[in-house]
Amino acid sequence: MKIVNQLFVGIDVGSRNNAVYLMKPDGEKHSSFRMQNNRGGAKMLTERIVSAIQSQGLEGVVIGMEATSIYGDSLVYALREDGKLGQYPRKIHVLNPKLVNKFKESYPELPKNDDVDAFVIADKLRFGRIGKEVYMDDYRYKALQTLTRARFYAVQDLTREKQRFANYLFLKCSGLAQDKDIANTSATTLALMERFETVDELAFADLDELTAFIDEKGRNFADPAAKAKAIQAAARNSYRLPVTVNNSVNQAMAVSIATMRALEKQIKVLDKAIEQQFKIIPNTLTSIPGIGKVYSAGIIAEICDIHRFQSQASVAKFAGLVWTQHQSGEFEAQDRKLIKSGNRFLRYYLLEAANSVRRCDSEFRRYYDLKYKEVNKHQHKRALALTARKLVRLVFRLLKDNRLYKPPEG
Known part of the structure; x- marks a missing residue:
């Protein structure tokens, strides 16, 4: 009343x-x-x-x-x-x-x-x-939210730091930064930048020693000798920096590498804390293949009690997973953008969860592939957003009915 x-x-x-x-x-x-x-x-x-x-x-x-x-x-x-x-x-x-x-x-x-x-x-x-x-009737959600949001910020910081390192990598070894088969911030790349002071040292290093080094640091290369040759070829095609500039880039890279490793360690600590806090909150989202405890926790921490929402559409709007409409008369624009408002934390965890689920669930994989092929630009970004929107419907129904996910047959 x-x-x-x-x-x-x-x-x-x-x-x-x-x-x-x-x-x-x-x-x-x-x-x-x-x-x-x-x-x-x-x-x-x-x-x-x-x-x-x-x-x-x-x-x-x-x-x-x-x-x-x-x-x-x-x-x-x-x-x-x-x-x-x-x-x-x-x-x-x-x-x-x-x-x-x-x-x-x-x-x-x-x-x-x-x-x-x-x-x-x-x-x-x-x-x-x-x-x-x-909604603050149950402080368990707020406690979980504090951890999942801290993780969100740590991931954003790590993403920015990786971009900074990629810029330093281009300065020191442009060919390595340009090679699509060599990840800019992989453990191998970081180890190479720490081991070799200049690009010439890398380009003309003993091939057998370089192969052994890559095999030790990479641990998952099928052919470390071929990888070593590709890295040396990339190094030989790289620009050369003046000595003074090269030394300053090395110092900046060392700081960037230390920052990335510290952030990765922080994220692991937060993941464990999130999983521990998540144990005391009943949920059915972890029954979805690929979603995992951390992404499930991030979603539930922002939604809290699902009964706050009248429909799956209201959850999608809360997350900002709805699109602006541009229509005039009989014309309606096909290239529409997501609204700028909404809960960015929930949107982030839904997008990350959708990207993981589509790799593990045949129905979500089929849907993602279908949406990916519909357009010629922004394919992944668009398909992932639409897949996350589809995931919202599943999340709402599982939490509302308190039931486990049953994968589609076939």
């Missing part, structure tokens, strides 16, 4: 201080003030909210704040755990900043300051059409 007689509280969150606006049910101002973004400030806020509810004879409260990195998380915990506030019906919303900004456009000539933003948030709450409140 909807409560009409309630207080609306808009909070503009900052790293040090929060601006608060308390609005009556009819839209009139009750009060506005600032509070420190700490435990004492949260206690003062709840006391003022309770006082306003009591003095105005209200029945409950709706609290809203913008999603501002991690600065509002602790405040949400404090508001949910406060016993005085808990005696009243209350809802807590963490709003998308784009939603607030769009609503703010309906107020012409408003000044830009934190007090005004708090007012706009409170009035947005009063008008409604916000969706479900922030």
Whole structure:
């Protein structure tokens, strides 16, 4: 049953201080003030909210704040755990900043300051059409989310570092960087760059010694001698750097290699922590071939309770796996882009999971191949996004029905 007689509280969150606006049910101002973004400030806020509810004879409260990195998380915990506030019906919303900004456009000539933003948030709450409140009933999801998001950032850092190393590799040994059969950041390539100071040392190294070195570092080459010859040929065709420049590139490469190895170690540590935390959350996603515990955890950490979503389409929209539409009259564009909004963490784990599942499941592999052949550009990116969209439907149904995945026959 909807409560009409309630207080609306808009909070503009900052790293040090929060601006608060308390609005009556009819839209009139009750009060506005600032509070420190700490435990004492949260206690003062709840006391003022309770006082306003009591003095105005209200029945409950709706609290809203913008999603501002991690600065509002602790405040949400404090508001949910406060016993005085808990005696009243209350809802807590963490709003998308784009939603607030769009609503703010309906107020012409408003000044830009934190007090005004708090007012706009409170009035947005009063008008409604916000969706479900922030989900923090089960802190297991938040604990898992902290780990999966940390892993996401570590993977992004590793990707950027690999690109930096690839640039250094081109400077030192351009032929090796250009060879498609030699991975730029493979263990063998890293070992070669550490072992040989200059490209000439690599190009004219003893072939038998180089073969033995590659066989030891690579460990999976069917013909290490042929690989050694290919590497030397690439080195001989490479540009030569001045000695001073070459020395600086070596130093930069050494730092980059150390960074990549440290990040890879961090990711392994996070993977173990994720798997450990994931054990206490029942799920059926790991029954999908190829999805694995880490990707399943990343998906569930963002979705939380599947019953928050009415349909698989709402999950896809939440993840940003829906496409913009460009239509005018009878014309409709064929080259459409994914919407820019959505949960980037959920989208990342769905895309990674889809890429893994399509290698292990015949139905997803067939679907990916079909979508790949439909166009002549962006084949993999498009096919993978569509495969992830297909995966959303499966994820929603498995979690909603609490059942295991049954691969298609044949």
